[in-house]
Amino acid sequence: MQPEEVMTLAYQGMRVALFLAGPIMLTTLATGLLISLFQAATQVNEMTLTFIPKILAVFAVLVLAGPWQLQVITTFTRKLFTEVPRMFS
Template identity: 70%
Template sequence: MTSATVMELAYQGMKVTLLLATPLLLAALLVGLIVSLFQAATQINEMTLSFIPKILAVFAVLVIAGPWMLGVIQDFTRQLFASIPGLIG
């Protein structure tokens, strides 16, 4: 197992992590921006107002994109397990 192999595995792991986290983070970002605009327009200065909409948005994205996310992590895991014999010898 060379250092290039380790770096390739780390790169693939970070790529999968980024793919899985992006939809959830984008949903939280967009909902936070919308709530912030609403707070600025109505001059409501409550810091905890954005938590519930963000949680609901992340949950909705998780329900919608969950099967795709599960497929991505399953493919990565299968590929990783299939490559174990090649990594050892």
């Protein structure tokens, strides 16, 4: 296995991880920011207020982006499994 192949594989793995985690993390970040602005504007300092909207937002993103995320990880895994024998020969 050549160093270029290892670096390409690592790059593709990090890219897939970013594609899978990105929508969920950005949604959580945006929801948290909106809830924080709401809490600052209304001076409601309830800690549990942040959890329910974040959970609902993440659930909505998983429902909407879940099939695409599943397709991304499935394609990467298939490609990885088909290339493993070639890498070690």
